[in-house]
Amino acid sequence: MRLPVSIAVLAAGALLSACATSGGGAPATPYTPTFSTERLSEDARILSDDSFEGRGIATPAEQKVVDYLSAQYAAAGFQPGGPNGQWTQDVTLNRFTASNIRAGFTAGGETIPLTQGEQIVISTRLPGDHVHLMNKPLVFVGYGIDAPERQWDDFKDVDVRGKVIVVLVNDADFEQPELNTFGGRAMTYYGRWTYKYEEAARQGAAGVIIVHETAPASYGWATVNNSWSGPQFDIVRANAAAERAPMEAWLQRHVAVDLFRRAGLDFEALKVAARSRDFRPVELTGVTFNGMFDVASTQVVTHNVLARLPGTTHPDETVLYTAHWDHIGVGSPDADGDAIFNGAVDNATGTAGLLELARAFGAGPRPERSIVFISFTAEESGLLGSEYYASNPVYPLATTVGGFNIDSMNVYGRVNRYGITGYGQSDLDERIGAVVESQGRTLQPDANPASGGYFRSDHFPLAKRGVPMTYGGSTGDFRDEPIAERQATRSEYGRSRYHQANDEWSPNWDLRGQVEDLQVLYTVGSALANSREWPQWKDGSEFGPARAPTADQRR
Known part of the structure; x- marks a missing residue:
């Protein structure tokens, strides 16, 4: 035309x-x-x-x-x-390029390897030369939200410092809008990936893994892979360690479901439980995360x-x-x-x-x-x-x-x-x-x-x-x-x-x-x-x- x-x-x-x-x-x-x-x-x-x-x-x-x-x-x-x-x-800006990425879960003595771009996408926005996370405990923290004004705290009194937390994308109201805890299906900032990463750093986590689901994320895995597999950028921060976790990652949903099963947990049942203010973090017993990668940090x-x-x-x-x-x-x-x-x-x-x-x-x-x-x-x-x-x-x-x-x-x-x-x-x-x-x-x-x-x-x-x-x-x-x-x-x-x-x-x-x-x-x-x-x-x-x-x- x-x-x-x-x-x-x-x-x-x-x-x-x-x-x-x-x-x-x-x-x-x-x-x-x-x-x-x-x-x-x-x-x-x-x-x-x-x-x-x-x-x-x-x-x-x-x-x-x-x-x-x-x-x-x-x-x-x-x-x-x-x-x-x-x-x-x-x-x-600081520019971070992760390379030589090796990652996997260990469960019951078995190693489950993860390939960058296929099962997981790993990145970082913390200055340094390398990230080395070995045998890190995994803790499911629901939506990973701490919102005092909404009487909502997914972390409760659980110390996740030095651990890798697993979080859901979006917020509780996406799956059950009648709860109206976060304004119904209208996502608040608490549902954004940016917030999840920021809160993980505030909690002292060694890493954060967002479970990717297309509907609540509003985009497919290809978008995740294209957006996070290349160099990442951040503004120069006075105390980056207080605002950025060493590892920021996304995980394919089917991998998360299998991972929870290996820990004796039901992913779908925990998703439902995470919609409640009474939800408490759940450790994935018997499952650990291993991740190692080099980081080229430059200022641009x-x-x-x-x-x-x-x-x-x-x-x-x-x-x-x-x-x-x-x-x-x-x-x-x-x-x-x-x-x-x-x-x-x-x-x-x-x-x-x-x-x-x-x-x-x-x-x-x-x-x-x-x-x-x-x-x-x-x-x-x-x-x-x-x-x-x-x-x-x-x-x-x-x-x-x-x-x-x-x-x-x-x-x-x-x-x-x-x-x-x-x-x-x-x-x-x-x-x-x-x-x-x-x-x-x-x-x-x-x-x-x-x-x-x-x-x-x-x-x-x-x-x-x-x-x-x-x-x-x-x-x-x-x-x-x-x-x-x-x-x-x-x-x-x-x-x-x-x-x-x-x-x-x-x-x-x-x-x-x-x-x-x-x-x-x-x-x-x-x-x-x-x-x-x-x-x-x-x-x-x-x-x-x-x-x-x-x-x-x-x-």
Whole structure:
């Protein structure tokens, strides 16, 4: 299907006209931006080309990405937005490469070997030369959660220091949402793999093994293998040993079931028991873990790319647009021999979306507040670029009005709904909903809250520090034929292409739905940039308290 060169965004009342005001406050001529499907496609094509080698961080390909993005932002009329008038913010990371991995379980005098990538995936984010875990006791700690505010403690008074803990992915409500201990099927941060690893380190465990199950993880084993079998990264920490366990691993479910059986335990029965506050850790008697691997630890510098359009009257107040530029890079060849993980949808599309939004703002009236675009690095390594920025903001978080994160945009055509991941957190929901409805679409709360999407993209490090951030995009039913073909293609991506080498650009993409989403983000952001309004967290949001102490700076 060939697409038109561009699709003009139609005005729909004051919301869609993105009216600017002159310096004296008088209404100016409404500005209606035009978003080009051809430009969006071309930017995504270039960024996901084999020559960009999967956009791996701290590789020669990174400079190509930085050069391309900074040139496009400059052409759109933006200034360098990084420290000291640069286009980039340095992000210093530790890189860990595990090699010579030998692992296995011992049960009843029998050794059960484990092969990296097949039964287990082992990694580390702790500086050192090697990890040597021999005859380590295994303790099943349910979901591995310690949440005092929910009266939940999977560890109780059991000392797991120096042991290897085995944990379930997600949280108890995924299997039994009526418990409502963790908000039903809407995953909390406690369900994320990042939390599991962090809590294991706080408990002093020598290692942590997450049992992989596709439904509660929301992705298959291939994604686990591709994401954790290569080099791992972390921000530089003052006391890494207190925040990182020596071994971080995932284990195939069927291996865990057999392991529990050898210890005289029923995996499924213990899964049920783990849903209760009364659950206590269970040692896998007679079973131990052995793991040895070398670690190459190096320090690397990668880069966030920042572009800024200064505001006319309130330049110290900032509206953010964010998306990550990185992907997995080069990995193991797939069945077709392809080793380059191009990341066309994830997230060349979101990066292209940022560039097109920058062109829209650059071509229109200058807003009253500043607009800042951040192309984050190291999202695929655990949101590290955004975590670094949130810890070292170039623009004060207290006067950051709010922001819009873009990750993996719609390439399948126009749909009838716009979904907000983490719906119910802030009044950005209502601001977005009004624009979506003016397009003839409806707003849909988080379509899959069990996947924990709100904790899996670059808005989260900013949100947890109090900045109102939203993350959403196209969802629902297709509006144009061939509907069945579009549905099949969309489903096939999640099933077979996400974090795979075949996430490739296609000339057959239909980006008209992507344009509608960009229209929403432009309109809401432009309205905020030309107002004195500050988005608010809703009552009950865990992020509101982080914003409250700086309220006097937003008067």
